[in-house]
Amino acid sequence: MEEYHRWQSKDITDAAHPTLHQQGRKILSKLVTVLSRSSESVPSWPRGPELKHIIIIQDQSTGHLSKGDSDKPDMSHVITDLSEARRNGDHTSIVNFLRNGPANHTPIEKLLKLFPLSGDSSGEKVLQIGALTIPASSSGLDKVNLLPNLVEDCTEFVCERKTEKKKSDHDSLLPWAWASCLVPIGAITGPHTDYCGSSQLIQHIEGRKLWLCWPPTLRNLDIYLREHFSGLTTFSTEDAIDRLEGLELLLLDDEQTCFILPGGTIHAVLTFSKSCHTGLKLCRIEDLDVARKMYKIESETTKEENLDDDMFLHNQDYFKDLKEELKLWDELRKKSKNKEVNEEIRQWIGVVKNFLKIHSKWLFRKIRT
Ligand SMILES: O=C(O)CCC(=O)C(=O)O
Numbered sequence: 001m002e003e004y005h006r007w008q009s010k011d012i013t014d015a016a017h018p019t020l021h022q023q024g025r026k027i028l029s030k031l032v033t034v035l036s037r038s039s040e041s042v043p044s045w046p047r048g049p050e051l052k053h054i055i056i057i058q059d060q061s062t063g064h065l066s067k068g069d070s071d072k073p074d075m076s077h078v079i080t081d082l083s084e085a086r087r088n089g090d091h092t093s094i095v096n097f098l099r100n101g102p103a104n105h106t107p108i109e110k111l112l113k114l115f116p117l118s119g120d121s122s123g124e125k126v127l128q129i130g131a132l133t134i135p136a137s138s139s140g141l142d143k144v145n146l147l148p149n150l151v152e153d154c155t156e157f158v159c160e161r162k163t164e165k166k167k168s169d170h171d172s173l174l175p176w177a178w179a180s181c182l183v184p185i186g187a188i189t190g191p192h193t194d195y196c197g198s199s200q201l202i203q204h205i206e207g208r209k210l211w212l213c214w215p216p217t218l219r220n221l222d223i224y225l226r227e228h229f230s231g232l233t234t235f236s237t238e239d240a241i242d243r244l245e246g247l248e249l250l251l252l253d254d255e256q257t258c259f260i261l262p263g264g265t266i267h268a269v270l271t272f273s274k275s276c277h278t279g280l281k282l283c284r285i286e287d288l289d290v291a292r293k294m295y296k297i298e299s300e301t302t303k304e305e306n307l308d309d310d311m312f313l314h315n316q317d318y319f320k321d322l323k324e325e326l327k328l329w330d331e332l333r334k335k336s337k338n339k340e341v342n343e344e345i346r347q348w349i350g351v352v353k354n355f356l357k358i359h360s361k362w363l364f365r366k367i368r369t
């Protein structure tokens with residue numbers, strides 16, 4: 001596989017920390033073995049058997065492409081967003097790829113001091129920092145109409161909007177809540193799911209990246225989520241290649257591909273050149289089933305008496321996301337014309353609200369002890 005050799009190129013060996021570089025080599029070598037061994041070829045984009053799970057949104061339906069090249073998103077939009085966020089004193093999630101550490105909230109001011117995006121081979125310490133949730137701003141990415149018409153017109157989807165109310169025009173709707181990632185060359189993101197069942201619309205902007213994606217089958221969710229919620233070990237990309245079913249690959253580079261990661265998709269990413277993409281949370285009726293599956297595993301794993309301090313914090317993020325997603329579910333319920341769907345979502349919201357109530361009682365007890 002070409003990417004295995006690309007990973008050994010001077011650009012990447014110079015920029016990536018030796019530990020990360022070695023990790024990438026092992027992942028790609030495992031991938032090559034699995035690809036050559038399996039009788040069925042792995043669905044891949046842009047070349048290879050058709051994808052079964054990841055949804056590629058074709059160019060014609062993308063607003064910015066139909067308006068001509070000058071309106072394409074690029075990294076400078078995201079850098080503008082970053083400085084805008086810094087002026088507002090915002091925080092963003094950053095990740096130190098070297099530790100594969102959890103993304104945490106960091107003032108942008110501090111992030112900018114840490115940020116040699118291309119990796120710095122001259123120093124002793126090579127920081128591999130990426131910024132993961134840079135909010136789009138009116139002087140940056142919001143200038144580009146990124147939302148594919150397909151999504152805008154559809155009554156079966158809802159996309160997340162910004163929450164802040166600082167607009168002068170009160171009647172118009174708030175802009176979409178795009179959040180962008182700047183990722184350095186040689187970075188590796190291990191397997192994870194984002195959100196609690198919602199999908200993610202992703203617009204690739206720049207850089208060469210290999211996305212490994214696994215569908216949220218009951219088996220995959222069971223293996224991955226139980227390990228994740230237990231908080232005991234990290235589930236590596238190699239583990240995922242060995243143990244999860246239904247792998248699909250996306251190799252993105254110059255083409256500004258737009259795609260949907262359906263809710264619960266487990267994904268891991270290798271970055272071959274400094275890169276940039278943006279994402280938007282998207283709730284689809286099809287995601288309800290996955291949201292329920294994820295919730296079931298979560299509630300079975302999370303019993304108050306089993307939660308030590310670390311695990312408790314670990315699970316906090318899940319509850320926060322779940323609460324946020326209820327707003328989208330409710331919006332989708334109001335939009336849906338199908339009575340049955342409407343009722344199903346209503347019940348789902350009830351179940352989650354109940355669970356969140358129990359959880360806040362745990363939290364209260366935890367704080368008091
Ligand atoms: O680019 C990466 O390394 C990770 C991106 C990712 O997981 C995401 O945008 O959801």
Ligand SMILES: [Fe+2]
Nearest residue numbers: 192193194267
């Ligand atoms: Fe992700």
